[in-house]
Amino acid sequence: MFTPAILDELRAAVDARGLIVDRNQLQTYECDGLTAYRTLPSAVVLPRTTAEVSAVIRICAAHSIPFVARGAGTGLSGGSLPAENSLVICLARMNKVLSVDLENARITVEPGVTNTQVTERVKSAGYFYAPDPSSQTVCTIGGNLAENAGGAHCLKYGFTTTHVLGCEVVLPNGDIRWFGSEHGLVDSPGYDLPGVFIGSEGTLGIATKAVLRITRRPETVQTLLAAFDSATDAAQTVSDIIAAGMLPSAMEMMDRTSIFAAEAAVHAGYPDCDALLLVELDGPTAEVQAQMAQVRSLCSTNKAWEQRLAQTDTERALVWKGRKAAFAAMGRVSPNYIVQDGVIPRTALPAVLTRMKQMSEETGLRIANVFHAGDGNLHPMVLYDAANPGEEDRALILSYDILRMCVDAGGSISGEHGIGREKQCVMSYMHAEPDLATMQRVRRAFDPNNLANPEKLFPTPRLCGERRHGAYIPHPIEAAGIAEVY
């Protein structure tokens, strides 16, 4: 707990209405989307301006108080899990769109603006904000920057980092600096500070403004569903599409268990098959039509036995609804499950799926798979029943074994969910000691006193010497059906 003197300082910085110390209210902030890990913060502040954020961080720096930034708390890796005796700085009240510059396709927002609000603001002018994490209706831009949020359309449009031209950041000593361009210019000389800041999971400072690039809405969008009898055939189709020189805006795959769960939950009308492939093309009408004909022919060549083309917004929405519901729907086929976020080179897919099947047989635990086939981002779900003694432990071990297998296949332990608290102990499997030490140099340059979101992202002896347990428990907003995880 903080001393009354510190609380007085915080109250002076953010006003009594911007400070939470009541235990019941603090519980709202004890976890993020990774609900298995919970720590009650000592206090929460809700600043309204950059100056208030700076004042708060100066107090933290003066008293060596660790601080943890938080947006909507939708993160899946425990990035905004409070540290012990920490202050949570929640940016939700900094939620204004500051300016829109359509001619230069830029928009400047505060960190508490939600991802969807950015698109809503520019939609009527024919633009959209490309990164589309599944929690987009509630997750905030500040959190998107911290996690370098992705989504289903990264294959063509890139990630959050592709779309941020500049950001105002309060450093861990309280100083306010612009990284990149305040005016949205590209390529100013200097180190790429936005590049290293975005995806740093709150360990280098707190973004208080962001200049984002908005994207012209494509003329035509078409989404194809194709049913296959084997994942290998579906994977071959993906490779053939790439080999033909096409760059779809999304390519998604689901296995039988995921299809079954999605069907049970939202009745998307998916065919009953072993592997479902979803291919979305967007662009000029003439091009989309020509390429879709080619995609369909490649599906046929690879023995797709059913193909459905969604052409209207409503038809497309139904197709996506099933895909997006796949995680939440898993509760229909298993009492408990753990979601993972590995990445593999796409060519390793058949081998990885075979190995995963073996792992499933060896452990007696089912694994369901949905994944972004275009960029090799797997979301394996380990299904188990916590009521069976020891099963949760085995499920957890299996889920980390899957991540290690992704690394062995030349991939990564996270494509979009981040490392946070959840995967920090697997970091040393992916990165050698000198690689992690090099990242720590960056950390020291920004935060020599280690106050910004400490004990996250990097493996620490304290947390990685002992193994923590935790299954996936749906986040309240997910359970309420406000957002889907995918």
Place this chain on the structure above:
Amino acid sequence: MPTKTHSPATTEELSAILREASALGRTITPTGAGTKLAWGNAITTDDTISLANLSGVREHSWQDLTATVGAGTTWSALQSQLARHHQRVALDPLFPERATVGGILATNDSGLLRMRYGGLRDLVLGMTVVLADGTIARTGGKVVKNVAGYDLPKLLTGSFGTLGIITEATFRLHPLPAHTSTFTARSADIAALADLMQHLVTSAMSLEAMQLRNEPDAFALDIQFAAVPEALDDHEQRLRRLASKLSLEPTTVDIYTTREQLFAIPNATILKLTTLPTKLSALIAGFAQLAAHGITAQAVADPSGIVTVALVAPAAGLATILEDLRARLAPIGGTAVILQRGALPTDIDPWNNPAHPPAALDVMRAIKNEFDSHRLLNPGRFVGGL
């Protein structure tokens, strides 16, 4: 100890060289082909390390759209190897026949493809880098999507060899376009071309590249589409309607060498300017007006907001032009960087007016200090004396 040039053949050899240099406190200039060694502050160092022997495409995983390549590989050698599978790194840097992957990454050079595919920082997935103390760090990864840890490849791209020496890089690839069509619209009225440019940018057509430039008697807008043949026909018809009041013809020049040709102009001073896309045409128009004052200025603008201009003028006039440009660009954070000094006096800072340092220079200095505390790698070469 006399000046030495090292040419390591492996990352490990480079690491040993740097460990020794760092123990002796010797300063280092890393170099590839040396095509851009004149960029930045002029410095002299004890030793030079050439990456030329660290060349070759190590891996082209074409079905994954990735490739890993040694830093000493020339850009054209990389691209011709990737072209066997109809792929490329979607970037058109300067001097591709000679410039190396490492040097292009260190200087963050980019060309016309930036508008559609982004700059190098959007295309590089991973890097092996050797730090000043010999530490070998493998950063990023070999997959397109990866958020495991800080994005160090981005930090190192464009750091002008001041943080570490890149020995190998992994890129994400794009397909080579099978069909393109290229047109040039001309007009004496730059506003008409600026309008056309804005229309095209917001048209949702498959634009591959575009550049606005001045010619002796007019302004020109080069436009390239890349799409399936059906779409190209459609795009040409739409372009003809949009440009009905302008002269429009198929392009006869190679638009990808326009920028490089500026460097062949004798005695030219070459500047790289950054500004907002909507302010590009005013800059180009301003350069065209210099002709009335006996100053030759050839400028080419990329719609992303980057202008490269070649100026031939007496030294005093050049200094005034640069000072004026920097003053006019400063309010929107624009920059004017000297790429080739020509007749410009040597005491003018190539990066900026030192009275207007880049934002967060103190953070950049802290990073430099963590990576290279003894200031051995390209000391003082980069902006703000980094």
